[in-house]
Each structure stands twice: as C-alpha cells, then as structure tokens.
Amino acid sequence: MNLLVSIGWVLAADVWDEDLLTAYDLAREQVLDLLRDQFPEFEWEMPFVERRVYVPLGALDPLPLLELGAEEKIYRHWDYAIVIVPNELNPRHRVFTIGVPSSALEVAVVSSARLGRGDELVDRLGGLVLHMLGHLWGVGHALRGPTRDVESPEFFHIDTFPEDVREEIARHLREIADARLEEQKPHWGRISFYVRTFLTDPRGILEDIWNYAPWELPLYLGRLTAAAAVSTIFFLMTAEAWEIGAHLPQRLILWGAILSILVATTLLFFGQNLSTITRVRGLREQIARTQLVLFGTLLTGMLFLWIVIYVVSLGVAYLMPQEVVATWAGVPSPRHLPIARYAAFMASVGVLAAALGGNLEEEEDIKAEILFDEET
Numbered sequence: 001m002n003l004l005v006s007i008g009w010v011l012a013a014d015v016w017d018e019d020l021l022t023a024y025d026l027a028r029e030q031v032l033d034l035l036r037d038q039f040p041e042f043e044w045e046m047p048f049v050e051r052r053v054y055v056p057l058g059a060l061d062p063l064p065l066l067e068l069g070a071e072e073k074i075y076r077h078w079d080y081a082i083v084i085v086p087n088e089l090n091p092r093h094r095v096f097t098i099g100v101p102s103s104a105l106e107v108a109v110v111s112s113a114r115l116g117r118g119d120e121l122v123d124r125l126g127g128l129v130l131h132m133l134g135h136l137w138g139v140g141h142a143l144r145g146p147t148r149d150v151e152s153p154e155f156f157h158i159d160t161f162p163e164d165v166r167e168e169i170a171r172h173l174r175e176i177a178d179a180r181l182e183e184q185k186p187h188w189g190r191i192s193f194y195v196r197t198f199l200t201d202p203r204g205i206l207e208d209i210w211n212y213a214p215w216e217l218p219l220y221l222g223r224l225t226a227a228a229a230v231s232t233i234f235f236l237m238t239a240e241a242w243e244i245g246a247h248l249p250q251r252l253i254l255w256g257a258i259l260s261i262l263v264a265t266t267l268l269f270f271g272q273n274l275s276t277i278t279r280v281r282g283l284r285e286q287i288a289r290t291q292l293v294l295f296g297t298l299l300t301g302m303l304f305l306w307i308v309i310y311v312v313s314l315g316v317a318y319l320m321p322q323e324v325v326a327t328w329a330g331v332p333s334p335r336h337l338p339i340a341r342y343a344a345f346m347a348s349v350g351v352l353a354a355a356l357g358g359n360l361e362e363e364e365d366i367k368a369e370i371l372f373d374e375e376t
C-alpha cells in the first residue's frame with residue numbers, strides 16, 4: 001500500500017472572479033499531476049476548501065493566514081496545507097513577498113497578486129506552490145527546478161524536481177510517515193517523550209536551531225532588547241546595585257546566570273504561546289520536535305543576549321570613574337572591584353528584564369520571526 005500524502009488548498013478570501021478561481025483550480029490540478037508523475041511511490045490528494053474569511057482587497061498579514069491553514073490542516077487530517085489569497089501579503093523584511101512557508105506548522109501562504117492572469121498565472125502559481133512545498137519538505141534552495149531561488153515572481157513556473165531533490169523529498173516524506181506511525185504508541189510520559197524525540201535526531205534538531213540564526217533574535221525584537229538595555233544602564237548607575245552585586249558569592253552568580261537564562265526562555269516560550277503552536281492534543285513527535293526547536297532557538301537567543309550584556313557591562317564598568325564605583329560597591333579601593341562578577345550579575349538581571357519586556361512584544365513579532373522559513 002502506498003503512503004498517502006494529502007495537501008489541502010485553502011482559499012481564504014471571498015473571491016468571486018471566475019477567471020481567478022479557474023486559474024487556482026488549474027494550478028492545483030497541474031501540481032497534483034506533476035507530483036503523481038514524479039512520486040509514484042506515494043498516493044497524492046489535494047482537496048480544495050473555501051474559508052472565505054477575508055475580503056479580497058488590501059494587504060494581509062501572513063501569520064493569521066498560516067494559523068488558519070494549520071487549523072484546517074489539523075481539523076481535516078491533512079499532512080500539509082497551502083493557503084491562497086489574491087491579496088498582497090505584508091512583508092516584514094523584504095519589499096514585497098508572494099509566499100511564506102512555515103515548516104514548523106507545515107503550512108504555506110501564497111499570494112497570487114503579482115503573478116499575472118490566465119495561463120501565466122496558472123504556471124507561476126503552480127511553480128510557487130512547488131517552491132513552498134519544497135521548503136515544507138526541508139529542501140533548501142537548489143540550482144534547478146522549482147526550489148530555485150528566483151529574483152522575481154515571473155520566473156516561477158511548474159517544473160519537475162531534479163533527481164537529487166526528488167530523492168531528498170521522498171526520503172523526508174517516508175521519515176515523516178514513520179514518525180507518525182510511532183506516535184500511535186500509547187503511554188509515553190511527557191518528559192521521556194521529549195527526551196526520546198530529541199534523541200531520535202539530535203543533530204537535525206540542533207541544525208534546525210542553528211538555521212534559525214537565534215543570535216539575530218534580539219536584533220529583531222526591539223522591546224525585548226530595550227528592556228535589557230534599560231535595566232543594564234539603571235544597574236550601572238545605581239550605588240545599591242553595585243553594593244549588592246559586589247558582595248554576592250561567586251557560586252550564586254554562576255547559578256544566577258544559568259537560572260536567569262532558563263527562566264527567561266521559559267517565560268518567553270509560554271508567555272508567547274509558543275507552547276501551543278497547534279491545537280492537537282496528545283503527544284505527537286512532529287509537534288514535540290517543533291517545540292524543541294523553538295525552545296532551543298529561544299534558549300540560544302537568550303544565551304547570546306546574556307553574553308552581549310556581559311561584554312557591554314564589562315566595557316562600561318571599566319570606563320566609569322573607578323574611585324566613585326569603588327565607594328558605591330563598598331570596597332576599600334578600585335583594585336578590589338569585582339567588575340567581571342558584577343557584569344555577570346547585570347547580564348543575568350538584564351536577560352530576565354528582557355524576557356519580561358519580550359512578553360510586551362507583539363505576540364505576532366516573535367511568532368513570525370520563529371515560524372516563517374522565509375519570505376519568497
């Protein structure tokens with residue numbers, strides 16, 4: 001029996017333009033034909049459903065569209081979902097974007113706004129959807145085929161995957177299918193389930209975390225970084241803080257650092273509802289893996305932030321008038337100033353402040369940074 005792969009298409013806008021609807025349907029059929037041709041070892045289905053939630057006017061944010069797709073995907077037991085709208089999509093880092101894949105959610109959003117009309121639209125839309133599916137299946141940009149990184153929407157067209165990419169995709173689909181069979185095993189404790197999920201593919205999970213470039217998180221999240229900066233400046237300028245920091249035992253400072261990073265990560269993870277990325281109940285390896293990657297990304301981001309605050313505090317503390325600071329800290333002379341220790345203390349407090357400030361961050365910002373694979 002062949003494995004069934006179902007990819008649902010969700011029309012998310014209230015489109016009544018016959019030409020447009022016909023083009024969507026043709027693109028769907030052509031993509032389906034191509035996949036059936038190229039991957040005969042799988043069974044393919046592509047149901048089309050309408051969720052006419054948005055007016056087909058103005059630009060839309062990709063994130064709620066992705067979440068809509070994830071909902072449909074789970075409700076209808078699909079493996080993947082493609083959400084399609086005629087609207088423009090609001091870009092975050094680019095001038096414009098016509099598609100946003102999220103391999104974490106296994107959903108992609110595509111916009112037909114810049115793809116022309118008629119046969120051109122069918123071909124470009126099909127090509128764009130294949131590109132999105134490539135990302136959902138963990139394929140990076142290739143030199144040829146649909147996963148090629150193109151500069152302009154006109155260059156997308158329906159094309160077969162090159163043989164090596166085809167193999168990579170087939171392997172990925174089989175692995176996913178295996179994982180989904182395993183999850184039927186009942187009675188896994190929560191912790192042991194996560195540990196086991198990590199142990200099945202530690203390298204892959206660490207690579208995924210690395211690919212998210214977690215050190216860039218503080219750059220994108222203004223409120224989080226501002227909260228860290230404000231607390232650091234405040235602590236550098238406060239006599240009492242120097243006095244406390246200078247007299248804390250070394251071991252306490254070390255534990256404080258570790259704990260602060262863990263607590264900050266946990267606060268962000270649960271505060272931003274990243275723990276509930278999908279509403280499926282029970283433990284599924286796929287979801288557990290995504291959550292591990294998200295947690296790991298935040299953890300690395302917080303660790304990086306700690307290091308940055310530490311280095312900055314160290315520099316500033318050296319530049320401050322040492323006599324004054326020594327009086328604040330209550331040590332006999334500037335030579336006795338425990339500057340490195342104090343910088344570590346400030347970094348820990350700064351990271352905690354960042355987590356609290358980060359939870360003021362628009363939930364969408366953190367989610368989008370973490371869930372979007374790219375803006376195509």
Ligand SMILES: [Zn+2]
Nearest residue numbers: 141149374376
């Ligand atoms: Zn791409």
